[in-house]
Amino acid sequence: MGHSWMNALRTSEEYEKGVEEFIEFARRNVATKNGMYYCPCVNCLNGIRRDIADIRDHLICDGINLRYTTWIWHGEEVTPSASHENEVEVDDDGMERMIHDVEVESFAQPHEYDSVRSDAETPLFPG
Ligand SMILES: [Zn+2]
Known part of the structure; x- marks a missing residue:
């Protein structure tokens, strides 16, 4: 309509x-x-x-x-392109979980990296 x-x-x-x-x-x-x-x-x-x-x-x-x-x-049917979006949404969930996992990893890494670097830098500041 x-x-x-x-x-x-x-x-x-x-x-x-x-x-x-x-x-x-x-x-x-x-x-x-x-x-x-x-x-x-x-x-x-x-x-x-x-x-x-x-x-x-x-x-x-x-x-x-x-x-x-x-x-x-x-009650209006969603158009084919809109229902395709729904399929993508399901994929997004999987993607989000992946991104989340990566974030957790990279969250831990810089911290580790910082402490390694500051240890290495300490001798550069005498006294
Ligand atoms: Zn109203």
């Missing part, structure tokens, strides 16, 4: 229709027990669950978060 209404004026018919379409979309695609959905408005940023009436108010009075281009919290 099109998301172009998100950039339309909030007072426009296009935006209002888009809000209704968005709500319909969420209703069709999100399984919810209590009729509460994440509110994608600029203030809630999908961090707070609200009922349909509140979400409609927020989207019309405050506006939808324009960065919310893929409605992942409302």
Whole structure:
């Protein structure tokens, strides 16, 4: 479904229709027990669950978060490139662990190196 209404004026018919379409979309695609959905408005940023009436108010009075281009919290499938990112994320975890291990090693090394060097330098300062 099109998301172009998100950039339309909030007072426009296009935006209002888009809000209704968005709500319909969420209703069709999100399984919810209590009729509460994440509110994608600029203030809630999908961090707070609200009922349909509140979400409609927020989207019309405050506006939808324009960065919310893929409605992942409302049942929209992520695009192939985005799901590829998820695969990479798994790899990142392995990579992070490797980096962590390396950091632990290199953390120990400079310390050792410092003491070796200061021992070697000591004779250079007489008295
Ligand atoms: Zn809101």
